[in-house]
Amino acid sequence: xxxxxxxxxxxxxxxxxxxxxxxxxxxxxxxxxxxxxxxxxxxxxxxxxxxxxxxxxxxxxxxxxxxxxxxxxxxxxxxxxxxxxxxxxxxxxxxxxxxxxxxxxxxxxxxxxxxxxxxxxxxxxxxxxxxxxxxxxxxxxxxxxxxxxxxxxxxxxxxxxxxxxxxxxxxxxxxxxxxxxxxxxxxxxxxxxxxxxxxxxxxxxxxxxxxxxxxxxxxxxxxxxxxxxxxxxxxxxxxxxxxxxxxxxxx
Amino acid sequence: xxxxxxxxxxxxxxxxxxxxxxxxxxxxxxxxxxxxxxxxxxxxxxxxxxxxxxxxxxxxxxxxxxxxxxxxxxxxxxxxxxxxxxxxxxxxxxxxxxxxxxxxxxxxxxxxxxxxxxxxxxxxxxxxxxxxxxxxxxxxxxxxxxxxxxxxxxxxxxxxxxxxxxxxxxxxxxxxxxxxxxxxxxxxxxxxxxxxxxxxxxxxxxxxxxxxxxxxxxxxxxxxxxxxxxxxxxxxxxxxxxxxxxxxxxxxxxxxxxxxxxxxxxxxxxxxxxxxxxxxxxxxxxxxxxxxxxxxxxxxxxxxxxxxxxxxxxxxxxxxxxxxxxxxxxxxxxxxxxxxxxxxxxxxxxxx
Amino acid sequence: xxxxxxxxxxxxxxxxxxxxxxxxxxxxxxxxxxxxxxxxxxxxxxxxxxxxxxxxxxxxxxxxxxxxxxxxxxxxxx
Numbered sequence: 238x239x240x241x242x243x244x245x246x247x248x249x250x251x252x253x254x255x256x257x258x259x260x261x262x263x264x265x266x267x268x269x270x271x272x273x274x275x276x277x278x279x280x281x282x283x284x285x286x287x288x289x290x291x292x293x294x295x296x297x298x299x300x301x302x303x304x305x306x307x308x309x310x311x312x313x314x315x316x317x318x319x320x321x322x323x324x325x326x327x328x329x330x331x332x333x334x335x336x337x338x339x340x341x342x343x344x345x346x347x348x349x350x351x352x353x354x355x356x357x358x359x360x361x362x363x364x365x366x367x368x369x370x371x372x373x374x375x376x377x378x379x380x381x382x383x384x385x386x387x388x389x390x391x392x393x394x395x396x397x398x399x400x401x402x403x404x405x406x407x408x409x410x411x412x413x414x415x416x417x418x419x420x421x422x423x424x425x426x427x428x429x430x431x432x433x434x435x436x437x438x439x440x441x442x443x444x445x446x447x448x449x450x451x452x453x454x455x456x457x458x459x460x461x462x463x464x465x466x467x468x469x470x471x472x473x474x475x476x477x478x479x480x481x482x483x484x485x486x487x488x
Numbered sequence: 489x490x491x492x493x494x495x496x497x498x499x500x501x502x503x504x505x506x507x508x509x510x511x512x513x514x515x516x517x518x519x520x521x522x523x524x525x526x527x528x529x530x531x532x533x534x535x536x537x538x539x540x541x542x543x544x545x546x547x548x549x550x551x552x553x554x555x556x557x558x559x560x561x562x563x564x565x566x567x568x569x570x571x572x573x574x575x576x577x578x579x580x581x582x583x584x585x586x587x588x589x590x591x592x593x594x595x596x597x598x599x600x601x602x603x604x605x606x607x608x609x610x611x612x613x614x615x616x617x618x619x620x621x622x623x624x625x626x627x628x629x630x631x632x633x634x635x636x637x638x639x640x641x642x643x644x645x646x647x648x649x650x651x652x653x654x655x656x657x658x659x660x661x662x663x664x665x666x667x668x669x670x671x672x673x674x675x676x677x678x679x680x681x682x683x684x685x686x687x688x689x690x691x692x693x694x695x696x697x698x699x700x701x702x703x704x705x706x707x708x709x710x711x712x713x714x715x716x717x718x719x720x721x722x723x724x725x726x727x728x729x730x731x732x733x734x735x736x737x738x739x740x741x742x743x744x745x746x747x748x749x750x751x752x753x754x755x756x757x758x759x760x761x762x763x764x765x766x767x768x769x770x771x772x773x774x775x776x777x778x779x780x781x782x783x784x785x786x787x788x789x790x791x792x793x794x795x796x797x798x799x800x801x802x803x804x805x806x807x808x809x810x811x812x813x814x815x816x817x818x819x820x821x822x823x824x825x826x827x828x829x830x831x832x833x834x835x836x837x838x839x840x
Numbered sequence: 841x842x843x844x845x846x847x848x849x850x851x852x853x854x855x856x857x858x859x860x861x862x863x864x865x866x867x868x869x870x871x872x873x874x875x876x877x878x879x880x881x882x883x884x885x886x887x888x889x890x891x892x893x894x895x896x897x898x899x900x901x902x903x904x905x906x907x908x909x910x911x912x913x914x915x916x917x918x
Contacts, residue, residue: 238908238909238910238911238914239908239909239910239911240906240907240908241906241907241908241909242904242905242906243890243892243905243906243907244892244895244896244903244904244905245904245905246901250901254849254850254875254900255899255900257899257900258852259852259853259854259877259899260852260854260855260856260899261899262899263899264898264899264900264901265896265897265898265899268899268901280690281689281690281691281692282689282691283689283690284559284687284688284689286555293701296695296697296699299695300690300694300695301689301690301695302687302688302689302690302695302696302697303687303695303696303697303698303699304554304555304558304585304687304697304698304699305581305585305697305698305699305700305701306551306554306555306581307551307554307577307578307581310547310548310551310554310578313543313547313548313549313551313552313555314551314552314554314555314558315555316541316543316548316552316555317513317515317551317552317553317554317555317556317557317558317559317563318555318556318558318559318687319555320513320539320541320552320555320556321512321513321539321555321556321559321560321561321563322559322561322687322688325559325687325688325689326689342544342545342547342548343544343548343551345544346543346544346548350541417897419860420860420893420896420897423896423897424896453854460854460855460856461855461856461858461859464856464859
């Protein structure tokens, strides 16, 4: 009989506790990024552009160079980094408030210019760090601290589906939406991240990965209930799938 | 011929100065009266192997500048007043993250949409940081196309020497007026300790972080003290011009295009025997306090003339406060001042 | 046999792993770690197949997985 270690911490992920709430799936997304960076040996040429939100501290959890972007501006900062150092591997890691609200112009134009960089977009339908306010991806009827009676689409508009929108832009090479609620979905997420990173590495342009994730604290749910909400409420409104892939006929 | 004379606008002089200084990336957005600058780079930058991006907004352009600077690359972004207001948050981040960058503000009339004519209404914004938090910009105010070329080269050196954003502050006159300049190429381009902090991938070293968020006890205080120490050290970089001040009774304090206009007036009045001189700050920050105070000690009178409703006059009064005060005369935005317009206020101040 | 090791200090007691373990052999323990979280524990080590579903869903990389499989020779010789 042969005993093998089959799962452990990726090398480029820092061995320390994270500040995230119990059950917050940022931690899973971080780890998947670390695994892909290790497998593709990209860590020592990577430059992370971190955004403002719970995930700003990603730079404390990865052994790679990083710069902090003002709220919403990571795609612009990343454009500057990549234009200045085209041989480095550049990616942003952003939440829904950062990317789809204040940073909407930046993500649209970064994609439309076809910048050769990758964007990891974690959509958990609320502003986490600031205490659970309504976000552009908050669902109809979802209660948040700024939609206390539930989001009213007549008053606050509908949730924005980013993966589909980004897929419409000519400059986009790859746009997909994945989730982290099941083992299958987690494996698909890793594949999607690897796909986006490979495209950049092969200078084939802009990759966008939208990851549906939980925010138990601000959803006021247990981690397990929050995880179930992904399939029950998020995926029906935010269908998973690849909406553009220049290397295959996308959906 | 390397330094063959060129007859070009101030905007182009700034652009050529940046290329001479090894600027590799330019991030711009259209706004009058600085458009010649992004237009120039959209052609010329690509020839140098550098890169030009017309961003989706001045906000995006300034954040691209933050990115390039964090990567240790010489980069620049230009705009005019309303656009410069949009860039303030990013500039505060550059200051807080100690990112070197060069910005150009070709000032126009304000507030609001204002006009596209000259003004000096952004003096406060440029010299008081302009964004949130205790920080300052290193601000250079050229008054001729040649000086604009020269100071742009200096701006990049200062930016990397002190790891700070640097502002070239011109106005619509400087930007749009054509003058002969003699271009020159600096022998060396010194990026100082850039390789010890810039981001270019961890190959063979620990990861680096360029940030302005400091949450642990005492960290932000320490960062602020370190920034302040940098600003204090800038007194060694002060630049100014004195013209006919030695025996002058009245010193006109003016900068940029207005200084040039009043200089003509001073020549005219000197010819009529009036003892007037010009003191022209070239670095608006660090402000030339010591030099002004020395003049005040000699019993000089002061009249500050600006193209706004009185902003630099505050700094002049602060500088001379122990010995003198300063009168003020302001041209209003929307007007194009001429030397004759300065005679009356100067003569009035002489008699006061 | 295959098994998992739980870093009880890193575990925040979110229990996502208990839901995704196909054999339901992970459950909250009765102890607390220094942060006051109740770490999860392996209830029946003999059943664990080392599939790592638990580790995949763990947001805190608190689970290390060891899989014991027959060597090739054992497989062929039965």
